[in-house]
Amino acid sequence: MAGLSLLDWALDGLLALLLLWLAWRALASPELFRAVVLFIAFGLVLALVWARLYAVDVALAEMAIGAGVTGALLLAALVRLEPPIGRGRQDARDGEVYDHD
Amino acid sequence: MTEPQHRPGSGRQPASDGAAASGTSRAPEALPPLARVLLALALLGLFGGLAAAVLSLAQPAPGLAAAVAERLDESGVSHPVTAVLLNFRGYDTLLELVVLVLALMGTWSVGRARGCAGNAPGPLLRQLPGLLAPLMVLVAGYLLWVGAHAPGGAFQAGSLLGGVGILLCLSGRTLPPWAQRPSLRVLAVLGVAVFTLLGTVAALLPGGAPLDWPPAQAKTLILTIELAAMLSIGVILAALFTGGRP
Numbered sequence: 388m389a390g391l392s393l394l395d396w397a398l399d400g401l402l403a404l405l406l407l408w409l410a411w412r413a414l415a416s417p418e419l420f421r422a423v424v425l426f427i428a429f430g431l432v433l434a435l436v437w438a439r440l441y442a443v444d445v446a447l448a449e450m451a452i453g454a455g456v457t458g459a460l461l462l463a464a465l466v467r468l469e470p471p472i473g474r475g476r477q478d479a480r481d482g483e484v485y486d487h488d
Numbered sequence: 489m490t491e492p493q494h495r496p497g498s499g500r501q502p503a504s505d506g507a508a509a510s511g512t513s514r515a516p517e518a519l520p521p522l523a524r525v526l527l528a529l530a531l532l533g534l535f536g537g538l539a540a541a542v543l544s545l546a547q548p549a550p551g552l553a554a555a556v557a558e559r560l561d562e563s564g565v566s567h568p569v570t571a572v573l574l575n576f577r578g579y580d581t582l583l584e585l586v587v588l589v590l591a592l593m594g595t596w597s598v599g600r601a602r603g604c605a606g607n608a609p610g611p612l613l614r615q616l617p618g619l620l621a622p623l624m625v626l627v628a629g630y631l632l633w634v635g636a637h638a639p640g641g642a643f644q645a646g647s648l649l650g651g652v653g654i655l656l657c658l659s660g661r662t663l664p665p666w667a668q669r670p671s672l673r674v675l676a677v678l679g680v681a682v683f684t685l686l687g688t689v690a691a692l693l694p695g696g697a698p699l700d701w702p703p704a705q706a707k708t709l710i711l712t713i714e715l716a717a718m719l720s721i722g723v724i725l726a727a728l729f730t731g732g733r734p
Contacts, residue, residue, distance in 0.1 A: 444640075447639055451651070452725075460728060463730075467602075
């Protein structure tokens with residue numbers, strides 16, 4: 388029983404530290420693409436944390452919306468922020484101004 | 489972020505170009521050491537205050553769990569979360585759907601979508617959606633159905649449908665013409681419309697109140713609303729991904 392509880396503590400502690408570390412890395416990363424990928428990883432670990440807290444509904448929503456759809460939206464926004472380089476796209480339309488401020 | 493290459497003829501003035509190159513996409517100026525220490529102390533104080541507030545919360549936390557459990561039989565579903573979201577606190581869910589519709593309207597008012605036809609998928613993205621999309625639709629239907637008695641429900645199922653849309657868009661597939669203008673808009677507001685309509689009908693019943701489902705029909709009503717909400721959420725999330733008016 389004590390061993391199981393110790394394992395629980397180790398798992399929860401690892402998840403909490405991982406969550407904080409991912410959050411810090413996502414915020415501190417100067418490279419936006421890396422920050423978005425870290426944010427998605429953060430969402431997945433957060434879903435695990437919700438599942439550990441027996442909030443399976445929240446875990447499902449976090450994984451699908453927080454990590455999945457928001458990550459895709461952020462990546463789509465990132466593509467719009469940067470002038471397309473390579474990738475064989477031709478979407479630098481007239482009248483669209485890319486501002487980096 | 490790497491400094492993007494400005495192409496000739498991209499419309500930028502040379503002067504502002506130089507300013508942009510030196511001013512943006514650099515790391516922000518480092519704070520002086522004293523300010524950093526003060527900032528760290530202030531943040532630590534904030535953290536301590538928040539931690540103290542959390543630790544001083546009553547144990548066990550007061551809540552409405554007992555009240556929900558007591559009247560779960562009248563809600564039409566056996567999963568307490570779904571009972572709260574779709575029955576006891578229907579207003580919250582209705583307004584969440586409205587927020588999603590407003591977000592879509594805001595995005596559509598900003599500009600036009602880039603369209604999915606321009607996406608040039610690699611071999612993986614060309615093949616995978618054909619296998620994954622039907623499976624994801626199936627899982628979405630399962631999540632919707634299972635929400636009545638286990639974790640799941642319209643939002644999870646809807647975001648899965650939204651994921652199907654994003655996957656199809658990334659693989660360069662576009663909507664058929666019949667699905668674009670009116671049907672897309674009807675689907676986007678379907679959840680709010682069905683929810684409001686049924687909520688109003690419930691108010692007109694003898695002894696009824698807005699969004700107050702009669703226990704005998706509650707399960708059918710909740711499933712109808714969740715079905716409409718799932719379709720709306722899926723369409724809205726996928727449309728948000730394309731980033732503008734279709």
